[in-house]
Amino acid sequence: xxxxxxxxxxxxxxxxxxxxxxxxxxxxxxxxxxxxxxxxxxxxxxxxxxxxxxxxxxxxxxxxxxxxxxxxxxxxxxxxxxxxxxxxxxxxxxxxxxxxxxxxxxxxxxxxxxxxxxxxxxx
Numbered sequence: 544x545x546x547x548x549x550x551x552x553x554x555x556x557x558x559x560x561x562x563x564x565x566x567x568x569x570x571x572x573x574x575x576x577x578x579x580x581x582x583x584x585x586x587x588x589x590x591x592x593x594x595x596x597x598x599x600x601x602x603x604x605x606x607x608x609x610x611x612x613x614x615x616x617x618x619x620x621x622x623x624x625x626x627x628x629x630x631x632x633x634x635x636x637x638x639x640x641x642x643x644x645x646x647x648x649x650x651x652x653x654x655x656x657x658x659x660x661x662x663x664x665x666x
Contacts, residue, residue, distance in 0.1 A: 573662025576655045583645075586666035594645065600624050601664045605640070617642035629660050 577586075583594035590596045595609030605621025606614035617640050622628045632639045633650040650656050 569658050569661035570665040572655075573658035573660070573665075576650075576658045577662050580647075580659070586663065597663055598666055601626065601629065601660070615642065615644040617644075626660050626664070629663065630656050633659060 583592055584597045585592060586596070586598050588596060588598040589609070589611065590598075591609055591611040595612035595614070597608065600608050601624055604623050606619035621640050633656045635649050636643065636645060636647045650659070
């Protein structure tokens, strides 16, 4: 059993390298896709603009990430931003959080949404 486990160690390391490389590629593509969001949002902590900073947004409750920003009531009642929740929101902002005041066209391309989420996770 020990020999089998020792034999699997290099394979496990190789798989981790492949996974982390794929995530890095998504984050790089996500930075480019996030360009459309940059007119209102930043990923720098505390860099509030027209919209709130999105630094560290993944895993946080909607409407709480940027203390300097005045969130809409709808956003304050929103979910914790999981990857799945962000994907739904990017695909249909008005349908996911009716009454939110963010003017944003839906991101229909699933790959682009995944890339943006990877970028947000990295920042």
